[in-house]
Amino acid sequence: MNNMIELSTVTRSYHRGCERIRAVNEVTFSVAPGEFVAIVGPSGSGKTTLLNLIGCVDKPDSGIVKIEGEATNDLDEAGLTRIRARKIGFVFQQFFLLPTLTALENVQLPAVFLRNGDRSARATELLDRVGLSSRGYHLPSQLSGGEMQRVSIARALINEPKLLLADEPTGSLDSANADIILATLRHLNAAGLTILMVTHNAELAAKAGRIIALKDGQIIASA
Amino acid sequence: MNLLTLSLKDLRRRRTRSALTVAGVALAAATLFSLLSFNSGYRLALQKEMSDSGIHMFVSTEGCPMEAASLSLHGGEIPKFLPEERVPAIRAAPNVRAATSILIFSVPGEGKRVDLFYGADDEFPKLKPHWKLQGSWFTNEQSIVLGAEAARVEKRTVGDKVFFPELEAEFTVSGVLERTGSEDDGWFYIPLKTAQRLFKKEGKLTGVGVNVANVERIQQTKEALEQIPDAYVVTAQQMMEQILKLIGSSKTLMFAVLGIALAIAVLGVLNTVLMSVMEKLREFGYMRCVGASPLDIFKIVLTETVTLCLLGGALGVIVGALGSSVADQLIRQVLPYAPAGKMVVFDATMLVLTLVVTVGIGALAGLYPSWKASHASPMEAIHNE
Numbered sequence: 001m002n003n004m005i006e007l008s009t010v011t012r013s014y015h016r017g018c019e020r021i022r023a024v025n026e027v028t029f030s031v032a033p034g035e036f037v038a039i040v041g042p043s044g045s046g047k048t049t050l051l052n053l054i055g056c057v058d059k060p061d062s063g064i065v066k067i068e069g070e071a072t073n074d075l076d077e078a079g080l081t082r083i084r085a086r087k088i089g090f091v092f093q094q095f096f097l098l099p100t101l102t103a104l105e106n107v108q109l110p111a112v113f114l115r116n117g118d119r120s121a122r123a124t125e126l127l128d129r130v131g132l133s134s135r136g137y138h139l140p141s142q143l144s145g146g147e148m149q150r151v152s153i154a155r156a157l158i159n160e161p162k163l164l165l166a167d168e169p170t171g172s173l174d175s176a177n178a179d180i181i182l183a184t185l186r187h188l189n190a191a192g193l194t195i196l197m198v199t200h201n202a203e204l205a206a207k208a209g210r211i212i213a214l215k216d217g218q219i220i221a222s223a
Numbered sequence: 224m225n226l227l228t229l230s231l232k233d234l235r236r237r238r239t240r241s242a243l244t245v246a247g248v249a250l251a252a253a254t255l256f257s258l259l260s261f262n263s264g265y266r267l268a269l270q271k272e273m274s275d276s277g278i279h280m281f282v283s284t285e286g287c288p289m290e291a292a293s294l295s296l297h298g299g300e301i302p303k304f305l306p307e308e309r310v311p312a313i314r315a316a317p318n319v320r321a322a323t324s325i326l327i328f329s330v331p332g333e334g335k336r337v338d339l340f341y342g343a344d345d346e347f348p349k350l351k352p353h354w355k356l357q358g359s360w361f362t363n364e365q366s367i368v369l370g371a372e373a374a375r376v377e378k379r380t381v382g383d384k385v386f387f388p389e390l391e392a393e394f395t396v397s398g399v400l401e402r403t404g405s406e407d408d409g410w411f412y413i414p415l416k417t418a419q420r421l422f423k424k425e426g427k428l429t430g431v432g433v434n435v436a437n438v439e440r441i442q443q444t445k446e447a448l449e450q451i452p453d454a455y456v457v458t459a460q461q462m463m464e465q466i467l468k469l470i471g472s473s474k475t476l477m478f479a480v481l482g483i484a485l486a487i488a489v490l491g492v493l494n495t496v497l498m499s500v501m502e503k504l505r506e507f508g509y510m511r512c513v514g515a516s517p518l519d520i521f522k523i524v525l526t527e528t529v530t531l532c533l534l535g536g537a538l539g540v541i542v543g544a545l546g547s548s549v550a551d552q553l554i555r556q557v558l559p560y561a562p563a564g565k566m567v568v569f570d571a572t573m574l575v576l577t578l579v580v581t582v583g584i585g586a587l588a589g590l591y592p593s594w595k596a597s598h599a600s601p602m603e604a605i606h607n608e
Contacts, residue, residue: 052602052605057511057601057602057605081511081514081515081517084514090512096512096604098229099236100236101224101229112224113515120224
């Protein structure tokens with residue numbers, strides 16, 4: 001059985017002026033299906049760059065990135081779009097909900113791009129699953145931060161991905177809402193969803209099944 | 224929900240900006256619709272006027288026969304006159320069914336008004352078989368026949384007296400024309416001899432209007448008439464061609480203004496959509512993250528643009544149709560020759576053409592913003608978070 005995520009000596013560098021910075025430096029690790037992994041590290045340690053590489057929004061300079069056994073290095077833009085649409089769900093710190101769409105429509109958005117037919121029933125079901133069944137016809141401006149993040153989690157699940165990438169999912173929330181989001185993520189993981197979460201929050205990371213610590217673009221601990 | 228819904232919802236997000244852009248497009252579309260309608264309507268109006276005049280050709284003297292001919296339609300004065308003794312020869316020419324002697328004068332009336340006097344003989348009604356006359360043609364030398372508009376302005380009807388202080392002459396209304404919708408409505412028709420006496424042009428004519436029996440032989444008739452001394456002949460067809468040439472430069476100017484209006488509309492749409500795209504680049508990047516392809520984003524933005532232009536085009540057509548009489552008046556003021564009757568005549572073809580052009584230029588204006596949006600980087604969207 002393939003790993004859900006597999007990275008082999010992956011390197012990604014950036015230029016800042018004349019200086020070359022290795023944001024991710026020969027990183028190798030894998031995530032099995034159904035795992036809940038937290039990536040932690042200080043600012044500039046390469047967490048978000050790593051998430052971008054796994055999420056197919058960036059490509060490595062060297063090394064191999066595989067999602068469900070499919071190497072993404074050589075894929076063209078259409079191939080990367082296909083993987084993002086079908087295999088991966090994204091949850092962002094700032095939620096990114098379209099302000100003109102209701103909660104229900106925001107949840108359906110990725111299905112629209114996948115031409116996945118009418119997914120309103122599934123969107124309603126997902127909103128129900130994150131405890132927002134009564135808020136489906138509200139605009140984002142009428143929702144609290146915690147509610148918006150739950151809508152964004154429902155949106156990430158609309159195309160039934162096997163992998164959920166969460167970038168500081170509780171970064172903009174108070175502790176009560178952060179607990180609700182974490183409980184939701186754990187519940188989804190228990191149902192079989194693989195989750196890779198980037199966070200500063202050590203308490204949050206401790207709730208994950210495994211923690212990978214990064215520093216200066218390299219893994220310094222994995223437990 | 225689909226890509227169209229996304230586009231339409233986004234348009235509602237910035238209502239004022241969208242409404243202003245639609246208004247700009249509507250203005251250009253209304254101009255386009257009016258000018259296209261004018262372009263086809265003008266020729267029809269001109270043909271109708273020529274036909275209503277009943278004059279197949281106009282015989283005048285040396286000088287500018289075209290001017291003399293146009294006078295027979297619109298009024299005015301020229302300094303050269305055809306001797307009246309040429310009329311029997313004109314009437315005797317082959318294929319001539321009727322020939323009417325005409326002396327035209329304009330006299331300043333009250334305020335800015337100009338009274339147009341048409342000195343005509345008893346042959347004149349034969350050129351106007353479509354006329355419906357209340358009362359009768361001239362009964363004596365002091366008779367006058369009023370065009371419908373002239374009668375309305377003078378508030379006179381059959382049997383009334385009408386006095387013209389500028390001529391120091393009084394007439395009795397023997398007949399009033401029913402409205403024809405042509406220039407005929409504005410004239411004062413008086414007997415030729417009376418006109419020659421009042422304007423001191425005894426034995427002189429502005430010209431002779433000729434109606435032929437067989438229009439297919441009009442060229443031979445023209446050649447025969449040109450054998451008469453002093454006679455210069457212009458056919459209605461020549462007049463129409465000359466008039467169309469004359470307004471050619473005015474049309475060019477109008478279409479140049481239209482070009483500018485369209486260019487401004489294109490730039491307005493481009494500016495609006497591009498500004499909107501720049502503001503939403505991050506959103507497009509996020510959309511890419513959740514599975515949108517570059518083509519999806521391209522379609523969303525292009526649909527927004529086309530929708531704006533379609534709304535503007537539809538509004539423009541409605542405004543153009545409702546304001547056709549205003550457009551008619553405006554165009555009339557800049558034309559060197561404007562026939563009576565409606566010049567702005569629209570039909571389904573004009574409507575479709577206006578919408579196609581509006582949407583076409585809108586799509587053109589939307590290409591760059593759509594391309595720009597489709598290249599939004601998902602990574603930059605996340606980096607900026």
